[in-house]
Amino acid sequence: MNTRPPTLEEVAQRAGVSTGTVSRVINNARHVSDKSRRAVQSAITELGYVPNTAARSLATARRGAVVLVISSDDPALFANLFFAEVITGVNAVLEETDLQLMLLLAASARGRERFAKVLQSRGADGVMLLALKENDPLSKMAEDSGLPAVHGGRSLDRPPQWYVDADNRGGARAAVEHLIASGRRNIATITGELDTHAGMSRFMGFREATVLAGLSDARVAHGDFSETSGAAGMKLLLDDHPDLDAVFVASDAMATGALSVLRERGKRVPEDVAVVGFNDIVTAQHTRPALTTVRQPIEALGREMTRMLLRLLNGERPTSLILPTELVVRDSA
Amino acid sequence: MNTRPPTLEEVAQRAGVSTGTVSRVINNARHVSDKSRRAVQSAITELGYVPNTAARSLATARRGAVVLVISSDDPALFANLFFAEVITGVNAVLEETDLQLMLLLAASARGRERFAKVLQSRGADGVMLLALKENDPLSKMAEDSGLPAVHGGRSLDRPPQWYVDADNRGGARAAVEHLIASGRRNIATITGELDTHAGMSRFMGFREATVLAGLSDARVAHGDFSETSGAAGMKLLLDDHPDLDAVFVASDAMATGALSVLRERGKRVPEDVAVVGFNDIVTAQHTRPALTTVRQPIEALGREMTRMLLRLLNGERPTSLILPTELVVRDSA
DNA sequence: TACAGTCCTGTAAGCGCTAACAGCCCCACC
DNA sequence: GGTGGGGCTGTTAGCGCTTACAGGACTGTA
Numbered sequence: 273m274n275t276r277p278p279t280l281e282e283v284a285q286r287a288g289v290s291t292g293t294v295s296r297v298i299n300n301a302r303h304v305s306d307k308s309r310r311a312v313q314s315a316i317t318e319l320g321y322v323p324n325t326a327a328r329s330l331a332t333a334r335r336g337a338v339v340l341v342i343s344s345d346d347p348a349l350f351a352n353l354f355f356a357e358v359i360t361g362v363n364a365v366l367e368e369t370d371l372q373l374m375l376l377l378a379a380s381a382r383g384r385e386r387f388a389k390v391l392q393s394r395g396a397d398g399v400m401l402l403a404l405k406e407n408d409p410l411s412k413m414a415e416d417s418g419l420p421a422v423h424g425g426r427s428l429d430r431p432p433q434w435y436v437d438a439d440n441r442g443g444a445r446a447a448v449e450h451l452i453a454s455g456r457r458n459i460a461t462i463t464g465e466l467d468t469h470a471g472m473s474r475f476m477g478f479r480e481a482t483v484l485a486g487l488s489d490a491r492v493a494h495g496d497f498s499e500t501s502g503a504a505g506m507k508l509l510l511d512d513h514p515d516l517d518a519v520f521v522a523s524d525a526m527a528t529g530a531l532s533v534l535r536e537r538g539k540r541v542p543e544d545v546a547v548v549g550f551n552d553i554v555t556a557q558h559t560r561p562a563l564t565t566v567r568q569p570i571e572a573l574g575r576e577m578t579r580m581l582l583r584l585l586n587g588e589r590p591t592s593l594i595l596p597t598e599l600v601v602r603d604s605a
Numbered sequence: 606m607n608t609r610p611p612t613l614e615e616v617a618q619r620a621g622v623s624t625g626t627v628s629r630v631i632n633n634a635r636h637v638s639d640k641s642r643r644a645v646q647s648a649i650t651e652l653g654y655v656p657n658t659a660a661r662s663l664a665t666a667r668r669g670a671v672v673l674v675i676s677s678d679d680p681a682l683f684a685n686l687f688f689a690e691v692i693t694g695v696n697a698v699l700e701e702t703d704l705q706l707m708l709l710l711a712a713s714a715r716g717r718e719r720f721a722k723v724l725q726s727r728g729a730d731g732v733m734l735l736a737l738k739e740n741d742p743l744s745k746m747a748e749d750s751g752l753p754a755v756h757g758g759r760s761l762d763r764p765p766q767w768y769v770d771a772d773n774r775g776g777a778r779a780a781v782e783h784l785i786a787s788g789r790r791n792i793a794t795i796t797g798e799l800d801t802h803a804g805m806s807r808f809m810g811f812r813e814a815t816v817l818a819g820l821s822d823a824r825v826a827h828g829d830f831s832e833t834s835g836a837a838g839m840k841l842l843l844d845d846h847p848d849l850d851a852v853f854v855a856s857d858a859m860a861t862g863a864l865s866v867l868r869e870r871g872k873r874v875p876e877d878v879a880v881v882g883f884n885d886i887v888t889a890q891h892t893r894p895a896l897t898t899v900r901q902p903i904e905a906l907g908r909e910m911t912r913m914l915l916r917l918l919n920g921e922r923p924t925s926l927i928l929p930t931e932l933v934v935r936d937s938a
Numbered sequence: 939t940a941c942a943g944t945c946c947t948g949t950a951a952g953c954g955c956t957a958a959c960a961g962c963c964c965c966a967c968c
Numbered sequence: 969g970g971t972g973g974g975g976c977t978g979t980t981a982g983c984g985c986t987t988a989c990a991g992g993a994c995t996g997t998a
Binding site: 612613614624625628629631632634656657659660661662663664665 | 983984985986987
């Protein structure tokens with residue numbers, strides 16, 4: 273549709289210097305006189321020259337892009353705006369560089385193939401992986417490729433070398449300590465899937481807080497993070513431990529389920545039973561009563577993953593990060 | 606970290622053919638004997654060869670990527686999972702091709718600069734633009750670049766050549782007709798910003814439905830899509846038109862505000878006043894009562910934008926699309 | 939047998955950039 | 969006045985692929 277964009281060579285001609293010099297100016301390398309530099313710069317603006325990414329990539333073997341891979345097809349991942357917030361964080365850091373962001377949803381087999389292609393064809397300089405399940409093949413693929421890779425979250429089996437994660441354990445502990453501080457003594461929990469790092473960590477946090485306070489950690493029901501499993505867990509707990517006066521629920525979705533069971537059973541929240549959730553999903557403030565919960569710093573997760581990847585690309589060896597969580601006190605506890 | 610990936614030339618050597626032939630096999634062009642083809646294919650799998658994207662881009666002047674640009678920094682855009690859904694749709698279509706998705710948040714000045722760079726450096730083969738405001742500079746930038754560009758949504762001033770939009774007018778009309786069908790006669794509306802295409806279309810839909818039914822279209826309050834403006838609008842309406850028995854609200858956020866005002870004023874929903882929103886944001890099903898609203902096909906929007914862009918890249922001239930909306934009947938009307 | 943027409947294949951010239959290399963000039967120092 | 973060492977610059981060989989172009993090997997036809 274358009275005329276061909278100007279090339280570096282044309283800039284060189286117009287500026288009356290060689291291509292080498294133009295290249296030096298563009299990459300602001302040393303050994304360029306002020307005179308040449310000025311000549312080149314004005315030639316560049318006059319021509320509206322912008323370096324061709326492909327040519328540069330080919331010559332430098334650097335791609336100028338990183339890829340963010342989202343593995344989970346779990347709609348719950350989206351339900352708390354996780355996705356949008358992570359990307360906002362990633363973008364904020366990348367804006368300061370000249371790296372582009374590529375996005376890949378790799379839940380399907382086709383998506384995994386495409387990821388493999390990107391890896392093999394060196395289509396990106398680095399990888400950020402999000403929402404992997406246990407033993408997710410993507411993790412191994414990334415590792416095998418030899419590209420710098422940063423993970424969001426950890427898996428239980430084999431923690432990745434570089435990751436950023438939220439402090440699930442500390443968050444859970446803070447939640448339970450809040451319950452204790454408000455006078456609760458018979459505290460129960462509904463756990464998430466214990467074969468996930470997050471699920472297990474939140475459970476450990478619960479145990480830590482109760483045991484440290486000299487309370488029982490025996491009121492436990494196991495869920496899978498879903499709303500229905502939260503409801504089921506709450507029923508079990510009420511049947512087995514009718515004396516409970518508080519419950520720490522390992523996800524807001526489960527907490528929503530728990531709240532409706534409590535309502536059915538005629539328990540007042542928080543008077544009879546206090547409830548704390550985890551995640552601060554968008555609907556948490558719209559439940560009745562509004563849900564007290566633990567918020568994860570999701571945008572910061574995106575930011576820090578990106579910063580870590582940049583360091584890796586830069587040849588440094590950063591250390592993995594655990595980001596603090598925050599207790600959001602509303603009405604349910 | 607790794608040994609250099611195999612090149613096309615190495616494949617050629619191993620297969621005992623020339624690089625030209627290998628290239629033909631890869632791009633499955635004609636004029637390759639079965640024998641050569643097989644030889645090449647097995648060499649490829651043995652070596653684990655994947656074409657280098659940068660080299661191919663340089664040679665073909667095609668980038669193998671399209672960019673999705675999100676302009677708005679409005680968190681409301683995210684609040685209904687708009688973002689995630691669009692991307693899911695885009696990704697679904699892109700998966701069938703070998704195009705990669707680049708993502709750019711271009712709300713900031715820096716973001717706009719980066720967008721310009723992508724455009725100028727031919728960093729992508731095509732563009733999808735989302736959530737533009739009126740007179741958004743991005744729109745003009747895309748146009749000037751000459752790259753194929755598809756818009757999600759329209760602006761009032763100058764509709765883009767290729768766009769996909771939701772049927773705001775039809776959705777509004779269906780909402781109001783639902784109110785009429787359930788016996789309401791004194792129907793009000795709270796509009797969105799009337800300098801946006803969506804805001805104006807929804808208002809037009811309201812007027813169309815009321816006028817066609819021989820009802821008054823005079824009960825109007827103006828809002829800006831936000832929750833507080835919805836509350837303010839509802840107050841005005843109740844003051845000016847105490848006889849109203851239904852209200853069509855041009856966004857769910859505003860509807861949420863309206864609901865709380867109605868509650869304050871002791872109006873029962875839907876008995877005294879029926880309420881219909883627009884967007885079907887995630888919280889709509891958690892309001893009290895659950896909000897009847899108009900759902901936009903957001904994932905389909907992403908899909909269709911992408912399909913349209915593919916056609917454009919393919920040299921065809923598709924026609925712009927208006928996607929149907931759907932009334933989701935819950936408890937508020 | 940000669941000829942044109944098909945297929946297939948190899949060769950090589952780019953695509954637009956970077957970076958190593960080699961020169962040049964100029965200055966400082968002895 | 970000779971020597972050495974910078975700083976600057978031009979030249980050029982790639983980076984790994986695609987794609988004319990120019991054959992060569994066949995086939996079918998005259």
